[in-house]
Amino acid sequence: MTLSRRLLLLGIAVGLSGCGSSRFRSYDGPEVTRIVVFKDELRMYLMHRDTVLRGFDIDLGFAPVGPKQVEGDGKTPEGRYRIDRRNPNSSFHLSLGISYPNTADVARARALGQSPGGDIFIHGQPNLTRPRTGENWTAGCIAVTNREMEDIYAMVKNDTPIDIYP
Template sequence: MIFLHQRLFILIEIFIIFLLLTPVLGEQIPNVDRVVVYKKKRVLQLCRGDSVLKQYPIALGKSPEGHKVREGDSRTPEGRYILDWRNPNSKYYLSIHISYPNKADKQRADSLGVNPGGAIMVHGYPTGKSASLWNRYWFLGRDWTDGCIAVSNEAMDEIWTTVKDGTPIDIHP
């Protein structure tokens, strides 16, 4: 009888340990309600309420300082936009579109007589021939996009599954 109680006690301990470890083993990021980018810090944050759920290093446009004004300026826009649609088959690993240009961006470009540009995305590394291991290391730690926000492919997988279309993105200097 004592042996049976010992076995039952051990089974209960194992079950409790399993319950305690389950959140760690199966940790998932809850759906986010906004994305925040700090260009100077080179970070993208997934947020819910006032909490930062996850943070990723980023690369920006080749001319990262200042707000995007026109097509071809290689700047990443600043302001509030919406992540409004996604492309699983882009030339970069997964991409989510940023709703640049907004009304104010279009008015600014019109007043300057320039095209504001567009097709600004959050995406991973290039796919195809340029996706070699060498190029992956080259893309780390430098600004290389034409104005998009780039993250690692692993980060893009997490962003892709936790950020829904219609989520706001705030891009700060």
């Protein structure tokens, strides 16, 4: 192998080693036993029992007042759900799935003759675009900064309850 090829491979390896170092953080602190979201305050808290571990400013759906009722209404759900999946390859910088819709959500939407929608997440900023903050801009998700999402992704495990209040 030539010297130039070795240097090229070494450069690629060094470059790739830094790619995942900040994206997948580790966390060894107290367990996050619950997530609490106050839509009216635009705040989300990671809790260990009754102790706040971290708090975050959040952006919500583009029409945040009131509970999500149907697909496309721009509202963020209200109620108790669970973190039910993780997506390291999200269109947004990392994401944690919220178990919306539950059976009550489905029944409410069907009574209106519509779909309840789905794919509600806690996520970072859109990939390949400018960060969006300071306004409610999602389709119903809960958005934070990319750096915050990396911490949340490390701290929160699947099946963690999330309570979303008006």
